[in-house]
Structure formats: C-alpha cells, structure tokens
Amino acid sequence: MVLEIRGLAHDYFSGTALSQIDLSLGKGQHSLLLGPSGSGKTTLINLICGLLTPQCGTIRICGEDMGAARGSEADDIRRRHVGIVFQTLRLVSALSLFDNLLLAQRLQRGGKDPATARALVAALGIEHRIKARPAELSQGEAQRAAIARALVGEPALLVADEPTSALDGENMRRVADLLLENAERTGTTLLIATHDERLKDVMPNVVELTPPGAQRRVA
Amino acid sequence: MIGLAFAYLRAHPLTTALNILLLGIAVTMLVLLLQFGRQVGDRLEQDAAGIDLVVGAKGSPLQLILSSVFHVDQPTGNIPLSSQQLLKRDPAVERVIPLALGDNFRGYRIVGTDEGLLGLYGGSIEMGSLFDAPLEAVLGASVAAEMKATLGQKFLGSHGLSGDAENGGSDHDHAAFETVGILAPTGTVLDRLILTSVESVWDVHGIAHDHGSQEHADDDGHAHEGDAHDSADGHAHDDEHADDHGEEEIAAVGLPGTNPLQARSAGPQRELTALLVQYRNASAAIRVPAMINRQTEMQAAVPAIETARLLSLFGASLDGARLFAWLLAATGGLAIFVALLNVARAREGDLALLRVMGAGKMRIFGTILLEGVLTAAAGALLGIAAAHLLIGLAANAFATIGDLGIEPFAFDPLEGVIFFAVLGIGAVAAVIPAARIFSIDLARTLARAT
Numbered sequence: 001m002v003l004e005i006r007g008l009a010h011d012y013f014s015g016t017a018l019s020q021i022d023l024s025l026g027k028g029q030h031s032l033l034l035g036p037s038g039s040g041k042t043t044l045i046n047l048i049c050g051l052l053t054p055q056c057g058t059i060r061i062c063g064e065d066m067g068a069a070r071g072s073e074a075d076d077i078r079r080r081h082v083g084i085v086f087q088t089l090r091l092v093s094a095l096s097l098f099d100n101l102l103l104a105q106r107l108q109r110g111g112k113d114p115a116t117a118r119a120l121v122a123a124l125g126i127e128h129r130i131k132a133r134p135a136e137l138s139q140g141e142a143q144r145a146a147i148a149r150a151l152v153g154e155p156a157l158l159v160a161d162e163p164t165s166a167l168d169g170e171n172m173r174r175v176a177d178l179l180l181e182n183a184e185r186t187g188t189t190l191l192i193a194t195h196d197e198r199l200k201d202v203m204p205n206v207v208e209l210t211p212p213g214a215q216r217r218v219a
Numbered sequence: 220m221i222g223l224a225f226a227y228l229r230a231h232p233l234t235t236a237l238n239i240l241l242l243g244i245a246v247t248m249l250v251l252l253l254q255f256g257r258q259v260g261d262r263l264e265q266d267a268a269g270i271d272l273v274v275g276a277k278g279s280p281l282q283l284i285l286s287s288v289f290h291v292d293q294p295t296g297n298i299p300l301s302s303q304q305l306l307k308r309d310p311a312v313e314r315v316i317p318l319a320l321g322d323n324f325r326g327y328r329i330v331g332t333d334e335g336l337l338g339l340y341g342g343s344i345e346m347g348s349l350f351d352a353p354l355e356a357v358l359g360a361s362v363a364a365e366m367k368a369t370l371g372q373k374f375l376g377s378h379g380l381s382g383d384a385e386n387g388g389s390d391h392d393h394a395a396f397e398t399v400g401i402l403a404p405t406g407t408v409l410d411r412l413i414l415t416s417v418e419s420v421w422d423v424h425g426i427a428h429d430h431g432s433q434e435h436a437d438d439d440g441h442a443h444e445g446d447a448h449d450s451a452d453g454h455a456h457d458d459e460h461a462d463d464h465g466e467e468e469i470a471a472v473g474l475p476g477t478n479p480l481q482a483r484s485a486g487p488q489r490e491l492t493a494l495l496v497q498y499r500n501a502s503a504a505i506r507v508p509a510m511i512n513r514q515t516e517m518q519a520a521v522p523a524i525e526t527a528r529l530l531s532l533f534g535a536s537l538d539g540a541r542l543f544a545w546l547l548a549a550t551g552g553l554a555i556f557v558a559l560l561n562v563a564r565a566r567e568g569d570l571a572l573l574r575v576m577g578a579g580k581m582r583i584f585g586t587i588l589l590e591g592v593l594t595a596a597a598g599a600l601l602g603i604a605a606a607h608l609l610i611g612l613a614a615n616a617f618a619t620i621g622d623l624g625i626e627p628f629a630f631d632p633l634e635g636v637i638f639f640a641v642l643g644i645g646a647v648a649a650v651i652p653a654a655r656i657f658s659i660d661l662a663r664t665l666a667r668a669t
Contacts, residue, residue, distance in 0.1 A: 042666060046661075046662045046665075049575070051575075051661045051662040051665065052662050072579060072580075075574065075577070075579060078575070078577065079576075079577030084575050086572075086665065089568050089571070089572055089665065091572075092223070092569050092572060092573060092576075093230065093566070093569050094223065094226040094227045094229070094230040094569070095223065095226050099222070099226070103223065103576070104576050104577075107573075107576050107577035107578050108576070108577050149576075153577075
C-alpha cells in the first residue's frame with residue numbers, strides 16, 4: 001500500500017476536524033477527497049504529509065509510519081515518498097521554472113537529472129517557459145509547473161490541494177488530465193483534495209468528507 | 220543551496236547592491252586606515268633607524284626630528300659649525316652627520332651633508348659618483364626617476380623647502396648644481412633627497428668659506444684651516460653671491476621663517492641646520508643629550524621618543540576614524556539584518572514550500588545565513604579592492620603620499636582579519652532572520668499562503 005489510514009481522528013480547540021477516517025490507496029490508484037470548506041480536507045492532507053501529528057489513528061506511507069513520525073523524521077518520509085501540489089503556492093519565487101525542478105530533484109532524490117526534468121516539462125507543454133521566473137508565468141503555466149515540480153522527484157504519492165478550484169471548465173479538465181496522465185506515466189498514486197465537484201467526472205474514486213468528518217466512499 | 224542563496228540575492232538586486240556598497244565603504248575606510256597607519260609608521264621607524272640623537276637649534280623637538288630626519292617640516296633654526304667638532308670629540312659618539320638645509324629643487328629638498336648620510340640609510344651610487352667638488356649633487360632614486368635626470372644635467376635650487384614659489388621660493392640662478400650621481404633606491408627618505416656637500420649649500424647662499432678638506436680635517440680630529448684654499452680663488456662662485464643674498468637671508472642658511480633669536484650673528488656664517496648623531500655606547504644616551512640641552516644653546520632630540528609621540532598623536536586620530544569605520548560596518552550589518560528580516564517575512568511561503576519539497580530546517584537556516592555572509596563577503600572584497608585602488612590613485616595624484624613610499628598593492632595580513640570580521644557581521648546579521656525557519660508552523664503558513 002502506498003497510503004494506509006486507519007481510525008484517524010483529529011481535533012482543534014475549536015472542535016472536531018476529522019473523526020474515524022479509513023482510507024487505503026495502492027500503487028497507481030487515484031482518489032478524490034471531496035468536501036465543502038471546513039470538512040477537514042486540508043487537515044487530512046496536512047496529516048498525511050506529516051505537517052500535523054494525528055491525535056488518534058495511524059497513517060502509513062509506503063509502509064512507514066508517518067503518524068508516529070516527529071520533526072525531521074516526518075520531513076524525511078515526506079521527502080522520499082510524497083509530492084505536493086498547492087493551489088497557489090507553486091514554485092520557489094527566486095528560481096526559474098527549470099531550477100525549481102532541479103532543486104526538487106536534488107532535495108528528493110539527492111541528485112539532478114536535467115534530462116528527466118526537461119522531458120517532464122515538455123510533456124506538460126511548458127518547455128518554452130523553462131527559464132521563466134514564477135512571477136512571469138500565467139495561471140495555467142504556473143499550475144502545470146507546480147505539477148512538474150511535484151512529479152519530478154517521482155514520488156510514490158502525489159497530494160494535490162484544490163488544484164482546479166480557480167480554473168474554468170476547460171482548464172480544469174486540462175489540469176486534471178495532466179495530473180492523471182503524468183501520474184500514470186510515473187506510476188504515482190494520486191490524491192486530490194477539492195470542493196470542485198466537476199472533478200468527479202474525471203476521477204470516479206471519491207472519498208467524500210462532510211463536517212464534522214464522516215466519510216463515505218463513492219464508486 | 221548556495222545557488223539558492225545567490226538566486227535570492229539576485230532577486231532583490233538593488234537592496235543587495237546597497238548592502239554591499241554600505242559594507243564596502245566601511246571596509247574601504249578600515250583598509251585605508253590600516254594601510255596608512257601601518258605603512259606610515261613603518262616608514263617613520265625605518266627613516267629614524269640608526270639615528271640615536273638629533274642636535275639642532277632650540278625649539279620644538281618634534282619639529283627638529285620632522286625636518287631633519289623625515290624632511291617634512293621647517294627646521295628650528297641653525298647651529299654653529301663648531302658644534303660638529305664638539306660632538307665628534309666626544310668619545311661616546313660614533314658618528315656625526317651634518318645637515319645643511321634651506322633650498323629645494325621642484326619640492327625635493329637639497330641637503331648639504333657628507334657620505335655618512337648614505338651609510339646611515341644603506342644608500343649606494345647607482346650611476347656616476349658621489350659629490351666632491353662644489354655644486355656637485357647626487358640625486359635620490361625617486362628624484363631622478365621623477366625628473367628623468369641624467370648625469371651632467373644642471374639645475375637651479377630654489378630658496379625654501381617647498382616647491383611652491385609663491386611661498387618665498389626664488390631661484391639661485393647664479394649657482395647651478397650639476398648632477399654627478401644617482402642613488403640606488405633604498406625605500407627610505409634618501410630616495411627623495413638631493414644630496415650635496417655642506418660647502419655647496421654655503422656657496423649657493425654666498426657664505427664665504429674655505430674649500431678644503433673639512434671632512435678630512437674632522438676625521439683627523441683637527442681643523443686645519445691652513446690647508447684649505449679660498450673659494451674665491453679656486454671656484455666659479457665668488458663673493459658677489461653674498462651680496463646678492465643679503466644678510467638677513469644668509470644668517471640662517473636661507474631659511475624662511477627662521478627665528479631671528481636663533482641666529483648666531485648678524486653676518487653670513489658657516490652654520491649647519493642639524494647634526495645626526497650615532498652613539499658608540501649606551502652611556503652616551505644619558506650624558507650627551509643632557510650635555511647638549513644644559514650646556515649649549517642647542518637642543519638634543521631623540522628620534523625614537525619623538526617618533527613614538529608622533530605615532531601616538533597620529534594613532535589617536537586613526538583610532539577615532541577606525542571606530543567610525545567599524546560603526547559604519549555595524550550599520551552595514553544592520554542593513555543586512557533589516558533586509559533579510561523583511562524578505563524572510565515576505566518569503567515565509569517559499570520557506571514552507573522548501574520544507575515541503577524536502578529541505579531540512581538546518582539547510583534552510585544555512586541558506587539564509589549564507590545570504591548574509593555572501594553579501595558581507597562581496598562588500599569586504601569590494602572594500603579591500605577599492606582601498607588599494609584609491610591608495611594607488613592617491614600615490615599618483617599626491618606627491619606627499621608617493622614620497623612617503625606608500626605601496627598601493629601591499630597586502631596586510633590584518634586585512635584578512637577585517638575580511639573575516641565583516642563576514643562575521645554578515646553572519647550575525649542573518650542569524651535572527653534565518654532562525655525564523657525554526658518557528659514556522661508549516662501547516663498554518665501553508666494554509667495562509669494557499
């Protein structure tokens with residue numbers, strides 16, 4: 001299993017965010033985390049990525065216990081197994097698109113592979129923007145660049161947080177297809193957290209979150 | 220991550236350039252002060268080395284040393300020729316070198332002396348020979364190079380000790396010096412002097428004297444006037460020169476500003492400006508200065524003491540300027556601190572993204588620290604280069620600096636200390652902004668950023 005969550009629960013001072021979450025994703029399996037704002041999507045992603053420590057339950061990524069990991073241990077599991085795409089926070093601002101990819105490779109794999117990075121950028125159709133700074137990219141280019149940055153380290157699990165919420169229907173479809181195509185190509189397991197119901201059409205495997213945290217699977 | 224540090228610096232070019240400039244100015248000042256302080260100090264000590272005592276007319280002992288050893292101030296007055304004999308007869312005295320000052324050629328002082336002055340500074344003749352006949356002159360290496368002088372060339376000395384004709388300088392057009400020798404460079408004050416015999420200085424000023432073996436007589440311990448031949452008989456100049464000058468000028472070997480109270484008599488006299496004395500033994504250091512100061516109308520000044528006093532006065536000014544320069548460097552550090560603190564705040568999203576991408580806290584901390592250190596290093600290198608360049612330009616533009624023998628591209632090991640101290644300032648300035656990475660709540664920062 002790439003991702004295995006059992007009996008996960010997490011509370012904030014303001015109330016319960018998640019309760020009794022169970023989820024399993026094997027290699028190459030993709031899933032949509034669907035729910036309205038406040039349903040705990042971001043909390044679940046932070047727990048999976050080791051940015052928060054769960055109060056109850058277990059999270060295993062590629063067999064490693066992310067839920068029990070602390071500090072640098074969690075950083076290490078995340079670095080080796082997880083790629084993350086955020087909605088707006090896409091690239092390191094001071095570096096060019098290509099340098100972002102090389103840095104991500106170096107941090108996640110310990111070395112640079114410019115050929116792979118170039119091929120990925122070409123596959124995403126932004127090779128002409130390879131030297132552009134993040135601020136010089138359009139919304140669509142930046143979103144594709146973020147996907148490239150997350151995939152270039154060939155993570156086992158790619159977590160995307162609201163990757164399409166700000167996009168119109170056509171661009172939503174294009175980004176979703178890019179994610180799926182490239183995840184398929186690299187054998188990456190995809191977990192997309194969103195409140196964008198349009199994504200149901202392209203990703204049939206859905207985990208619905210409803211406040212205060214109930215889940216149900218939708219085939 | 221050094222590439223990332225450079226990238227962040229390049230991302231804010233104006234801020235980075237201003238920080239580098241601020242530190243660069245501070246380092247330039249520090250290096251200039253260091254170089255001038257060190258090289259001037261070394262030069263003064265070098266020029267005063269081997270001279271145990273200077274005997275001259277009463278006045279400021281520092282002025283006597285400055286004028287007679289370093290050749291940068293007006294003499295205090297004149298002393299009788301007999302004082303040379305008085306000191307030579309003293310068994311505790313090894314050597315007495317006479318100095319007769321009063322004229323210059325294009326700012327280079329013409330010094331009436333004997334070959335003892337060459338020995339004092341380790342000077343040697345590179346071309347030609349030492350002066351022998353009246354009005355023969357030997358040029359110091361810097362003088363010869365500056366004037367592009369060759370042997371046999373003649374020149375007219377001007378009255379006074381500076382090259383500024385408006386300050387009382389007038390050519391002695393009746394008595395031209397002839398260049399008979401050029402000295403090899405010594406790296407001392409000798410390089411910028413024009414040497415001639417004491418008698419030649421008297422000749423130029425129309426002071427009647429016996430052209431003879433004054434030195435020989437002195438060496439023998441006897442003054443035999445009878446061996447000498449009269450200048451009017453044996454040489455080109457004559458007593459008309461004396462008439463040309465007039466009494467008021469000649470009374471003190473032609474020194475403008477000479478204190479009339481120091482004058483030995485109303486008419487032209489065979490006098491000297493100062494005597495450089497080397498002791499034969501340590502007891503002389505106690506007895507000779509006391510004897511000169513108490514029993515004669517002259518004063519004795521110890522170069523070591525006066526040089527130390529001068530360096531102490533000079534050093535106090537340098538210390539003040541140095542403190543200012545370090546404050547400027549601290550201001551540069553503060554500017555780096557403010558710049559990094561601001562960008563660290565603005566860059567929290569970036570830092571969080573780097574953490575998510577797999578960069579450890581220490582790695583990111585090191586990257587921000589490196590930004591401060593790189594800025595400081597650039598400022599320090601710029602400052603050091605600018606300081607040496609400025610010294611080079613100043614040495615070419617200002618004769619005094621060139622004359623002091625300041626070497627523009629001599630690296631002082633203390634510059635390395637300044638360099639690393641400035642790197643330290645850069646690192647300290649970056650510590651607090653860099654330490655923010657340890658307090659960033661990733662989940663909260665990412666939630667805010669997204």
